[in-house]
Amino acid sequence: MSALIECRDLVKTYEMGDQVVHALNGVSLDIEAGEYVAIMGTSGSGKSTLMNLLGALDQPTSGELRIAGEDVRALGPDAVSRFRNRTIGFVFQQFNLLPRTSALENAALPLIYSGLPHAERVKRSMARLQQVGLGERTDHHPAQLSGGQQQRVAIARALVNDPKILLADEPTGALDTKTSADIMAIFDQLNREGITVILVTHEQEVADHARRQIVFRDGVIVEDRS
Amino acid sequence: MNALASLRVALTALRINALRSALAMLGVIIGVASVIVLVSISEGTKQAVEAQIASFGANLLIIRPGSSMFGGRRGGAGSADPMTDGDVVAIRTEIAGLAGVSGEVSASTTLVFGGINWTSRIQGVNPDYFSARGWVIAEGRAFSGAEDVSGRRYVVVGQTIVQELFDGASPLGQAIRIGGQPFEVIGTLERKGETSWGQDQDDVVFAPLSTVRQRFGAGMSATVRDAVSTIYADIAPGESTSRVIADIEDLLRIRREIQPGAEDDFAVGSLAEFIRARNETESQLGLLLAVGAGIVLLVGGIGIMNIMLVSVTERTREIGLRLAVGARRADVRNQFLIESIVLCVIGGLAGLVVGVGGTLVYAEVGQLDIVIDPVIVAIAIGASAFVGVFFGLYPAHRASRLNPIDALRFE
Structure with a gap:
């Protein structure tokens, strides 16, 4: 049985004017199903680039990338959208909720693109909001919710399609310490329930929740400890 | 994503920016209203002319003697x-x-x-x-x-x-x-x-x-x-x-x-042709006004495009998010296209109400004949939907070509 995520010699280069920037410079990495991984590094270390590749938001310049058995490089634009929709749940630092839209509708957003009927969308997103402790506030708009509550809505949205991988990019970056702890507790719980969680962070405290920490510098892995 | 869900998303987006949506519609409202008013009045005039012709006899020829000629001196009308x-x-x-x-x-x-x-x-x-x-x-x-x-x-x-x-x-x-x-x-x-x-x-x-x-x-x-x-x-x-x-x-x-x-030394005249000729200039004026109204609709469409481009820029992060959670490019394009069409069709319907109302007031005040032709009404609504598609296509296309990573980072 192969790993959930397999990276072989991943290279990602960007052209910035006449300069070529090597964001990733030969990264090989396996992540098994059910792992709890923190990807660390300073700004510009390549961790965000890896995050984008693991989330199938971007394609590597060279190398191999298989996620859940799928060769991401071989997927066309529509197929890659469907793949993201079914396989990956995203949590962002800035929550990225739709303004003036209820928590329920925000959480249900990915299901619209799965083509589920309205009743089913409501049922599933309601269940996920209850799971993250927001069962009472499903009709609130983002502006009526605290930062922590907004991030819970975002987590419910990430979970609503039963993804294999939860990708969180600095999920506590916009939250205070107490709220951060609450949010991290949710990730811990989700991982215990079997979901593969990948955190991208530069905070050691957040990374300490994970059981495996991978540290990036200048586009290469400098440390991978469990 | 099915059409009903797209429509719901579009309506929500328009409701969130209600004032801006209303202002964007204004050009379409005025365009459709003026098309309906002008065409109704022009049609009314045309029918009044036809009624007048019918009251004289629709296919009537009038034959009269002309002027006489006597030694180079011409007599008056009817002197022959x-x-x-x-x-x-x-x-x-x-x-x-x-x-x-x-x-x-x-x-x-x-x-x-x-x-x-x-x-x-x-x-x-x-x-x-x-x-x-x-x-x-x-x-x-x-x-x-x-x-x-x-x-x-x-x-x-x-x-x-x-x-x-x-x-x-x-x-x-x-x-x-x-x-x-x-x-x-x-x-x-x-x-x-x-x-x-x-x-x-x-x-x-x-x-x-x-x-x-x-x-x-x-x-x-x-x-x-x-x-x-x-x-x-x-x-x-x-x-x-x-x-x-x-x-x-x-x-x-x-x-x-x-x-x-x-x-x-005689004349054979057609009364119908005489009256039609007399009203020719009037109906040409009507056509000219209708062209003017069409231009207003065109300008309205440009207004719609402008608003849609602003909307796409403002909602770059939303587009990025939608792409990240599984929207295909076509889904994003359709979302903005439907928004633009809904905007124009609502504007068209409002224009219809204003136009029909204005026509009725005009007929009442001016004691003039009007004809509100359902075909023209259908054309006006159809034209506004077309404006929605035509001027919505470019902004929608732009939205669908956004890169999700850049869009998500957009401030």
């Missing part, structure tokens, strides 16, 4: 030799494609019934006259050809006469004195109303042509005993007006012994 009964008969028997031909003579006279009198004109006509001029018998009957030939003192009167002499009661079988002589009323005519220049068309008394000629001396001169002032010829449906005119002209040139190359 008059038309005669012989011309009427010749046209009736020799010209193909006519539904009816009638001569006309007239005399000014006073009508008396009981103690009431009324000054009008008595017109002597042949029985074909009624259908040729679009007269419909309201009550009783018209006189027959035999009664025309034998010079019976029968009259058929218009509604103004019924009103003035009989106070609206049925005059059938009543005797009235016309120029001191008794005439029996055998029929009345349905009301035609006023012409557009305010002439009462119902102040008419018709009697057999020979009767008027004998009793009033109308159309008689020292040299010509059987003159008529005008000949009316009714072209049968489906016949070519120009062909019939040419045939009548050929016939009259022979009968009036006009040398080849010499000018006609």
Whole structure:
């Protein structure tokens, strides 16, 4: 049985004017199903680039990338959208909720693109909001919710399609310490329930929740400890 | 993502920016409203003209003598030799494609019934006259050809006469004195109303042509005993007006012994064509206004495009998010396209309400004829939907081409 995520010699280069920037410079990495991984590094270390590749938001310049058995490089634009929709749940630092839209509708957003009927969308997103402790506030708009509550809505949205991988990019970056702890507790719980969680962070405290920490510098892995 | 879900997303987005949506619609509202108002008025005018033509006789030709030429000195209109009964008969028997031909003579006279009198004109006509001029018998009957030939003192009167002499009661079988002589009323005519220049068309008394000629001396001169002032010829449906005119002209040139190359001393005119020509400029003006309204709609569409581009930029992060959670490019494109179409169609419907309302007010205030054509309404709504698609396509395409990573980072 192969790993959930397999990276072989991943290279990602960007052209910035006449300069070529090597964001990733030969990264090989396996992540098994059910792992709890923190990807660390300073700004510009390549961790965000890896995050984008693991989330199938971007394609590597060279190398191999298989996620859940799928060769991401071989997927066309529509197929890659469907793949993201079914396989990956995203949590962002800035929550990225739709303004003036209820928590329920925000959480249900990915299901619209799965083509589920309205009743089913409501049922599933309601269940996920209850799971993250927001069962009472499903009709609130983002502006009526605290930062922590907004991030819970975002987590419910990430979970609503039963993804294999939860990708969180600095999920506590916009939250205070107490709220951060609450949010991290949710990730811990989700991982215990079997979901593969990948955190991208530069905070050691957040990374300490994970059981495996991978540290990036200048586009290469400098440390991978469990 | 199905169409219903897309529509819901679009409506939500428009509701969130209600004021901006309303302002963006304004151009489409004004465009559609002005198209409807202008076309309705233009159509109304056209129908009024057609009604006017029908009241004269839709396919009527008017044949009159022209000016005489005597030693290089030209006489005035009608100074040439008059038309005669012989011309009427010749046209009736020799010209193909006519539904009816009638001569006309007239005399000014006073009508008396009981103690009431009324000054009008008595017109002597042949029985074909009624259908040729679009007269419909309201009550009783018209006189027959035999009664025309034998010079019976029968009259058929218009509604103004019924009103003035009989106070609206049925005059059938009543005797009235016309120029001191008794005439029996055998029929009345349905009301035609006023012409557009305010002439009462119902102040008419018709009697057999020979009767008027004998009793009033109308159309008689020292040299010509059987003159008529005008000949009316009714072209049968489906016949070519120009062909019939040419045939009548050929016939009259022979009968009036006009040398080849010499000018006609008579005129064959089509009243319908005259009125249509007179209104040509009006309908062209209507067309011009409709083009103007179309330009307003176009400008409205550009306004929609502008707003949609602003909306796409503002919602870059939303687009990034939608792409990240599984929206295909087509989903994003359709979302913005549907928003633009919904914006335009709502604007179109609002324009429809304003346009129809404005047209009704205009008709009420200006006492003018209007015609609200459902086809035009459908075209106006269709045009606004088209504007939505056309001007929404570029912003929607731009939205769908965004890179999710850049879009998510957009501040």
